[in-house]
Amino acid sequence: MHPSHLTAALLKLLAASLLLISFAMLSRRRTQRLITLFAWQGAVLFMSTLLVAHSAGLRELYYSAALTLLLKVIALPWILHRLIHRLGAQWDSETLVNIPTTMLVGLGLVIFAFGLAHPISRMATTITRNTIGIALAIIFLAFLMMITRRKAVTQVIGFLAMENGLFFAATSATYGMPMVIELGIALDLLVGFFILGIFFFQIREQFDSLDLSNMEALKED
Amino acid sequence: MVLGLPLLGAFLLALFGARRYAAELNAGMSFSTLVAVSFLVLRVLRHGPLLALHEQFFVDSFNVFLVALTAFVGFTTALFSRPYMRIEEQRGRLNPQRLRLYHSMYQLFMAAMFLALLTNNMGLLWVAMEAATLSTVLLVSLYRTRASLEAAWKYFILCGVGIAQALFGTILLYFAAEHVLGREGMTALLWTHLNAVKGHLEPRVLGLAFVFFLVGYGTKVGLAPLHNWLPDAHAEGPTPVSAVLSGLLLNVALYAVIRCKVLVEGSIGSYLPGHMLMGFGLLSAVLGAFFLWRQRDIKRLFAYSSIEHMGIITFAFGIGGPIANFAALLHMTVHSLTKSSIFFTAGHASQTADTQQMAGIRGLVGVSPTIGWGLMLGSIAILGMPPFGVFASEFLILTTAMREHPWTTPFLLIALGVAFAAIFRKVQPMVFGESNAPPLPHSPALAPVFVHLAIVLMLGVYIPFALAEWYRAAALLIGG
Numbered sequence: 001m002h003p004s005h006l007t008a009a010l011l012k013l014l015a016a017s018l019l020l021i022s023f024a025m026l027s028r029r030r031t032q033r034l035i036t037l038f039a040w041q042g043a044v045l046f047m048s049t050l051l052v053a054h055s056a057g058l059r060e061l062y063y064s065a066a067l068t069l070l071l072k073v074i075a076l077p078w079i080l081h082r083l084i085h086r087l088g089a090q091w092d093s094e095t096l097v098n099i100p101t102t103m104l105v106g107l108g109l110v111i112f113a114f115g116l117a118h119p120i121s122r123m124a125t126t127i128t129r130n131t132i133g134i135a136l137a138i139i140f141l142a143f144l145m146m147i148t149r150r151k152a153v154t155q156v157i158g159f160l161a162m163e164n165g166l167f168f169a170a171t172s173a174t175y176g177m178p179m180v181i182e183l184g185i186a187l188d189l190l191v192g193f194f195i196l197g198i199f200f201f202q203i204r205e206q207f208d209s210l211d212l213s214n215m216e217a218l219k220e221d
Numbered sequence: 222m223v224l225g226l227p228l229l230g231a232f233l234l235a236l237f238g239a240r241r242y243a244a245e246l247n248a249g250m251s252f253s254t255l256v257a258v259s260f261l262v263l264r265v266l267r268h269g270p271l272l273a274l275h276e277q278f279f280v281d282s283f284n285v286f287l288v289a290l291t292a293f294v295g296f297t298t299a300l301f302s303r304p305y306m307r308i309e310e311q312r313g314r315l316n317p318q319r320l321r322l323y324h325s326m327y328q329l330f331m332a333a334m335f336l337a338l339l340t341n342n343m344g345l346l347w348v349a350m351e352a353a354t355l356s357t358v359l360l361v362s363l364y365r366t367r368a369s370l371e372a373a374w375k376y377f378i379l380c381g382v383g384i385a386q387a388l389f390g391t392i393l394l395y396f397a398a399e400h401v402l403g404r405e406g407m408t409a410l411l412w413t414h415l416n417a418v419k420g421h422l423e424p425r426v427l428g429l430a431f432v433f434f435l436v437g438y439g440t441k442v443g444l445a446p447l448h449n450w451l452p453d454a455h456a457e458g459p460t461p462v463s464a465v466l467s468g469l470l471l472n473v474a475l476y477a478v479i480r481c482k483v484l485v486e487g488s489i490g491s492y493l494p495g496h497m498l499m500g501f502g503l504l505s506a507v508l509g510a511f512f513l514w515r516q517r518d519i520k521r522l523f524a525y526s527s528i529e530h531m532g533i534i535t536f537a538f539g540i541g542g543p544i545a546n547f548a549a550l551l552h553m554t555v556h557s558l559t560k561s562s563i564f565f566t567a568g569h570a571s572q573t574a575d576t577q578q579m580a581g582i583r584g585l586v587g588v589s590p591t592i593g594w595g596l597m598l599g600s601i602a603i604l605g606m607p608p609f610g611v612f613a614s615e616f617l618i619l620t621t622a623m624r625e626h627p628w629t630t631p632f633l634l635i636a637l638g639v640a641f642a643a644i645f646r647k648v649q650p651m652v653f654g655e656s657n658a659p660p661l662p663h664s665p666a667l668a669p670v671f672v673h674l675a676i677v678l679m680l681g682v683y684i685p686f687a688l689a690e691w692y693r694a695a696a697l698l699i700g701g
């Protein structure tokens with residue numbers, strides 16, 4: 001088999017596993033499991049970025065792969081684990097609305113994402129062009145997760161998963177954004193994450209739990 | 222220079238923000254930024270558009286006017302916040318540490334807005350918008366009450382998700398541009414380069430990108446179905462923050478949308494983006510106006526009024542063409558001046574009565590004539606009564622709408638009428654009537670209010686030639 005075919009096939013495999021992880025995240029109840037899944041998603045993302053970097057021969061992409069590894073596979077999951085330990089929330093689980101329905105909605109979103117991405121993939125020249133639809137699907141699934149969850153920590157994980165999807169979209173459509181931008185995005189992500197960490201403690205102090213269903217004071221009456 | 226000063230200010234205030242003179246330092250830094258901006262404005266007026274630092278930064282007649290406005294309102298808000306925050310501290314709602322956070326974040330927020338306005342790079346624009354969101358999240362939750370935490374969380378999640386959509390839009394834009402401009406030299410995200418080749422960019426991709434941009438940055442503008450965060454953040458944050466959020470951040474977000482619209486319209490060659498802006502704008506104007514009726518909290522009332530006005534401005538940009546753009550730019554100016562001055566007076570009014578509930582605020586004129594009359598005049602100005610500038614811009618927008626899209630006129634008139642009745646009915650008893658509230662411990666700095674209103678009045682009666690030229694150039698640049 002030609003090496004580029006092999007890379008393309010491998011990339012498709014990685015993209016597919018990213019999508020699978022997204023679905024798994026939708027169905028998990030335990031916060032701790034979710035963090036592990038998030039770390040796995042980051043790891044797959046790292047591998048696929050590395051593969052693209054290798055096949056396209058772009059040095060910039062190696063840097064962003066390294067950034068992914070540091071930030072999304074090691075730093076963020078570790079901090080999240082520490083956080084939920086300190087908050088005593090590691091065994092938290094939440095009652096989900098209805099997993100089968102959520103899954104079906106998720107399926108619909110994937111089809112919609114593929115339809116939306118079709119004109120773009122036809123134009124793309126990168127070897128990863130078929131995966132743009134998957135990237136969009138990951139973004140939508142993360143979005144769905146943020147809507148259906150009521151816990152602060154899980155909403156944040158959904159937010160981070162959405163960021164992963166965006167990053168995957170950037171690598172698969174254009175081999176990544178310029179380095180300056182990517183650094184800026186990483187910085188914003190990190191700062192935002194720290195702010196959220198501070199928030200967790202403040203919210204718990206004020207509301208005695210991280211359940212966002214307590215937050216219903218500000219509504220139009 | 223313009224960027225460096227607020228950053229330096231943020232750093233200095235992070236170090237010294239807890240001392241007594243921090244508020245003066247904050248005002249001083251804002252003032253020096255204003256001076257730097259005035260030099261920049263003079264240079265652009267004399268020599269035309271300016272590119273700097275490997276074309277990463279760029280100033281033309283459209284953004285220089287917003288930069289000037291931002292610096293000016295930033296400075297006056299810093300002046301206002303000095304006595305306001307002292308009173309808050311005395312009442313025990315804040316401690317020196319939070320005050321330090323406040324001052325330092327205030328400058329950081331200004332720096333992020335200047336970066337967003339001045340950058341030529343669409344990616345950096347995104348980064349700056351996100352930075353502006355992050356710095357204001359901490360400002361909104363400054364009081365650490367339940368309500369303010371809830372408001373800040375909502376703000377963060379909604380704007381975070383929204384801005385993620387804008388990032389996808391940026392990726393799509395880069396994707397389309399890369400085919401034309403190539404990866405080399407990093408020009409594929411520079412607005413000036415994109416503008417030069419916009420006719421060659423793939424229309425379908427850009428159309429899709431615009432939807433994401435509009436949803437993303439539109440969330441920050443507070444356009445109708447995505448406006449949920451706005452009243453909460455405005456009502457629960459400290460008043461100076463409400464003033465800069467409403468008067469400046471919304472403008473900056475709208476600026477981002479308009480920059481994208483120029484590119485996309487050039488590429489698609491149809492009026493689709495304009496029509497989308499018109500639809501969203503009209504919906505926000507009408508919805509904002511109707512929600513005004515149900516408000517009991519004075520800051521929420523004016524937050525909804527901001528949604529209504531941003532709707533009107535977006536609508537005017539959607540119509541496009543030199544006159545509507547001119548009117549939209551004028552409305553942007555007068556709205557941010559008037560609205561920030563209203564928030565200044567509303568903040569002191571609620572401090573006087575010790576509540577933000579409008580039912581508890583009575584007889585302001587009796588307690589402090591300046592606050593009372595300031596609020597009254599500000600409300601009259603924002604409602605578009607004739608001598609003020611808001612009237613001029615709203616009149617221009619209405620007549621253009623009648624000519625170009627007659628069917629929209631009734632909606633606009635309903636929005637304006639409903640807003641008028643709602644605000645007037647609620648402000649009047651707050652200003653007049655009996656009250657026995659004690660006067661404030663620190664005399665409020667209300668000079669900014671009257672300076673703002675005087676400028677708005679002047680813009681209503683007579684627009685200086687240089688300013689009119691400037692608006693005209695900007696309006697032409699936006700085209701449409």
